[in-house]
Amino acid sequence: MTEIKLIKDIFNKDVDYYILPVYKNFNYRKYLKVNIANEITSLIKTGQIISKYCNKTILSFKDKYIKKMYFIGLEDRENLTTEKIRQAAGLVIKDLKTFKAKSISTIPWFDEQEKQIAQIEGLMLASYNYNAPKKENKEIKIENIYVSDFKEKILKETQIICKNVFLQRDLMNMPSNIVTPTYIEREAEEIAKKYQLKFKSFTKEQAKKIGMEAFYSVAKGSNEPAKFIILEYYGNKKSKDKIALVGKGITFDSGGISLKPQSSPLSKIEDMRFDMSGAGVVLYLIKTAAELKLQLNIIGVMPVTENLPSGTAYKPGDVLKTLSGKTVEVISTDAEGRLILADAITYAIKNYNPTLLIDIATLTGGCVVALGHYATGLMGNNKELLEKMKQSGEETGERMWELPLWDEYKEQIKSKNADIKNYGGGDAATITAGCFLKEFAENVKWLHLDIAGTAYGVLNKNYIPEGVAGTGLRVIFNFLKKIEKEV
Numbered sequence: 001m002t003e004i005k006l007i008k009d010i011f012n013k014d015v016d017y018y019i020l021p022v023y024k025n026f027n028y029r030k031y032l033k034v035n036i037a038n039e040i041t042s043l044i045k046t047g048q049i050i051s052k053y054c055n056k057t058i059l060s061f062k063d064k065y066i067k068k069m070y071f072i073g074l075e076d077r078e079n080l081t082t083e084k085i086r087q088a089a090g091l092v093i094k095d096l097k098t099f100k101a102k103s104i105s106t107i108p109w110f111d112e113q114e115k116q117i118a119q120i121e122g123l124m125l126a127s128y129n130y131n132a133p134k135k136e137n138k139e140i141k142i143e144n145i146y147v148s149d150f151k152e153k154i155l156k157e158t159q160i161i162c163k164n165v166f167l168q169r170d171l172m173n174m175p176s177n178i179v180t181p182t183y184i185e186r187e188a189e190e191i192a193k194k195y196q197l198k199f200k201s202f203t204k205e206q207a208k209k210i211g212m213e214a215f216y217s218v219a220k221g222s223n224e225p226a227k228f229i230i231l232e233y234y235g236n237k238k239s240k241d242k243i244a245l246v247g248k249g250i251t252f253d254s255g256g257i258s259l260k261p262q263s264s265p266l267s268k269i270e271d272m273r274f275d276m277s278g279a280g281v282v283l284y285l286i287k288t289a290a291e292l293k294l295q296l297n298i299i300g301v302m303p304v305t306e307n308l309p310s311g312t313a314y315k316p317g318d319v320l321k322t323l324s325g326k327t328v329e330v331i332s333t334d335a336e337g338r339l340i341l342a343d344a345i346t347y348a349i350k351n352y353n354p355t356l357l358i359d360i361a362t363l364t365g366g367c368v369v370a371l372g373h374y375a376t377g378l379m380g381n382n383k384e385l386l387e388k389m390k391q392s393g394e395e396t397g398e399r400m401w402e403l404p405l406w407d408e409y410k411e412q413i414k415s416k417n418a419d420i421k422n423y424g425g426g427d428a429a430t431i432t433a434g435c436f437l438k439e440f441a442e443n444v445k446w447l448h449l450d451i452a453g454t455a456y457g458v459l460n461k462n463y464i465p466e467g468v469a470g471t472g473l474r475v476i477f478n479f480l481k482k483i484e485k486e487v
Contacts, residue, residue, distance in 0.1 A: 001166060002127035004120065004145045004159055006152055010105035013146050016068065017058075017099070019092055019106035022051040023074045031107050031149075036061055040071075051075040054088050056095060070096065074109060082118035083397040085109070089122025090462030097140045097465075105146035114395070116150060117158050121474075124162040125463040130173045160291050161474060164284040168470040171280045172456065176252035176273040181227040181304040184249060184276070188229050188283055188302070195290035198232035204305070211323045212343040218336045219305040221256055221313030226305035228344070229279075231286050233298045239487060242297045243480070244354035245286070246344045248337045248361035249279030249304030256307045256333030257315050267365065267457075274468070275337070277455040278361040279304055281472035288477055295484050299352045303340040307333070319418045323347055324440055329418035337363050338436050339422055345440045356385065356483070357441060360449040360472050366429030368453040375401040376471065377450035379434035381441065389447055389479050397461075398454065398475035403431050410435050449476075 007013055011032065020028070022044060028037035039061070043049040049057045055073040072092055074080060096104060106123070108116050129139045147155070171179055171187075185201050192199035204226040208216040212228070219226030229249075253275040254260060262269050279302040286300045314320070318330040320339070323346040328339065341359055348354060367377040376393070378400040380386045386402055393400035412424030412432045420439055424432035434448050454471040458464050 001163065002124065002142055002145060004124060004147060004155060006150060006155055007105075007146050007148055010107060010146050010148045013105055015103040015105045015144075015146060016101040017070045017096055017104045018068070019070050019072065019104055021074045021109035022049055022057070022071045023077045024051070053080075053084070054091055056091075070104075077110070080115075082114055082395060085115050085118040086122035086125075086397050087462050089119045090126035090464075093123055093126035093142060094462050094465065096142060100140055101142055103144045103146070104142060105148075107147065108149050113151075113154060117154060120147075120150070120155060120158045121162060122463045124159060125165065126465055128166050128169060128465055130170060130466055130468075132173070157292055161288055161477060164288045164291075165470040165473050167287075168277075168280045168284045168473055169466070169468050171283075172274050172277055172468050172470065173466070174273075176306070179251055179273065179276065180224050181249070181251055181306070182225055184251070184279060184283065184302065184304050185227040185229055188231055191283070191287045191290075192231060195233075195287065197286070197290060198230075200230040202228040204228075207343070210347075211321075212347065213320045214322045214328060214339040215303050215305070215343040217314040217318065217320050217330075218256075218307055218340050221310045222306035222308040224251075224306050228347075229302040229304060231283070231300040231302075233286050233289055233300070235289060235293060236295045236297055236487065239297060241355045241487070242299055242352050243483070244299045244301060244348035244352055244357040245282045245476070246301045246341060246348055246357065246359040247278035247280070247282030248275070248341055248359075248363065249302045250275035250307050250337060250340070251304060253307045253334070253336065254309060256313055256336060257309050258332045258334040259309060260334060271456065274456045275362050276304065277451060278359070278472070280470075281360050281476065285473050285476055288473065289480070294480060295487060296480060298480075299348060299354065301344045301348045303344045305340065307336045322440070323350070326420060326439065327418035329415040329421040331421050331423040335423040335433070337361050338433050341437060342440045345437065349442060349444055354444060356445045356447075358447045358449065358476065359437060360451060360476070362452045362455050363450045364430045364433050364452055366426070366433075367450040370403075370430055371401055371453055373453045373458045375399050376454045376475075377430050377434075377452075378402045378447070379405055379431070379438075379450075380447040381405070381438065382445045382447070385445060385447055388482055389475070392475050392478040392482065396474045396478050398471050400449070400475075403434065405431065405434055405438055
């Protein structure tokens with residue numbers, strides 16, 4: 001894993017490349033010898049170093065310490081968003097990997113704290129490499145990034161967040177025969193031991209005894225033991241307020257009896273190992289909160305199971321009694337995520353009485369159709385919190401688009417045979433899934449994030465090198481920091 005190390009003077013460190021920004025009035029003399037600073041300024045004026053956004057120039061200088069300089073264009077600095085800075089920093093790493101660079105160094109490109117954070121995020125997130133189980137792994141890795149003049153606190157916090165995103169990406173990338181519900185349970189237990197968190201886990205049989213027939217029904221089709229996992233983090237013991245995070249954890253989703261095709265315009269069957277992304281977010285988000293001592297009380301609930309067809313699998317037409325007491329008619333066994341989330345949401349409400357509940361899931365293919373891979377579908381029942389989450393999305397580059405939960409949509413999930421049905425057809429499928437979950441959130445302040453399009457398959461983002469984004473952790477942590485300031 002790449003390390004970012006803070007040093008006093010990057011130009012006294014022997015590295016493969018030194019990274020410098022290019023835009024009008026940047027003070028090169030603050031960091032470089034006068035003769036080199038003047039030479040750079042002259043080369044910019046003559047157009048030999050290009051300042052246009054994301055254009056790069058690589059030069060060597062006759063200096064004892066400096067081998068090669070990589071200049072990244074950042075012109076029009078007043079209109080540069082944090083996302084554009086993140087993208088530019090990612091491009092630097094993406095390029096230097098192709099040059100087989102092992103070590104690089106840089107300075108803050110801007111004075112503003114939020115822009116410095118975006119720079120560190122771009123450099124760090126782009127450096128991710130998945131160590132696939134191959135006999136020979138020839139992945140190019142940048143081992144060390146040396147920086148100077150950043151505040152140590154900003155550097156430490158941002159690096160911890162990014163490293164947990166790496167763990168989340170690893171969990172998603174690993175095959176489902178390795179990342180089983182038991183694997184995630186062990187990971188949660190190890191995190192609990194290390195950070196002194198409370199840990200609980202139920203089998204599907206135990207969950208059924210409690211009354212979670214929806215979770216049990218999804219789980220019973222697989223021989224792989226299902227796990228219903230709870231992590232409790234108490235960062236503010238003076239407060240009784242709790243935030244519940246609920247993450248969908250389908251470690252492989254075949255669709256069940258309503259079997260998915262081998263390949264479709266939306267996904268490939270082998271990608272269905274990514275359907276545990278929501279649980280991955282919750283798992284490593286709580287770890288992040290514990291590492292950074294977030295002053296909030298957070299309950300993580302992760303229903304984790306496979307969804308497979310078999311002689312014991314649940315079927316279309318079944319009517320299931322959920323933990324809430326509401327009954328659900330199963331229309332599609334491929335709408336299993338909302339079933340396990342329904343029981344998990346009710347469990348969190350009944351046992352912890354949260355002041356806020358956030359669920360996150362790769363829930364609907366309809367979200368990919370509606371928003372593609374660059375916006376998470378956002379729904380909820382509290383306008384102020386919806387706006388706060390959207391703001392966090394803008395700040396982290398994990399942007400949100402709010403979808404309505406109007407009463408008219410609820411008509412699609414009315415059932416003649418039960419209180420509600422689990423699938424309302426293809427029209428507004430993402431919204432009707434949100435309407436379904438809203439029925440179980442009751443009167444608790446609630447937000448729903450559908451990351452079906454943003455968790456993986458993301459292209460054209462320089463800081464997402466493998467297409468597996470690990471979306472959710474950074475944006476929710478940013479959101480929780482806003483909540484923390486209000487406590």
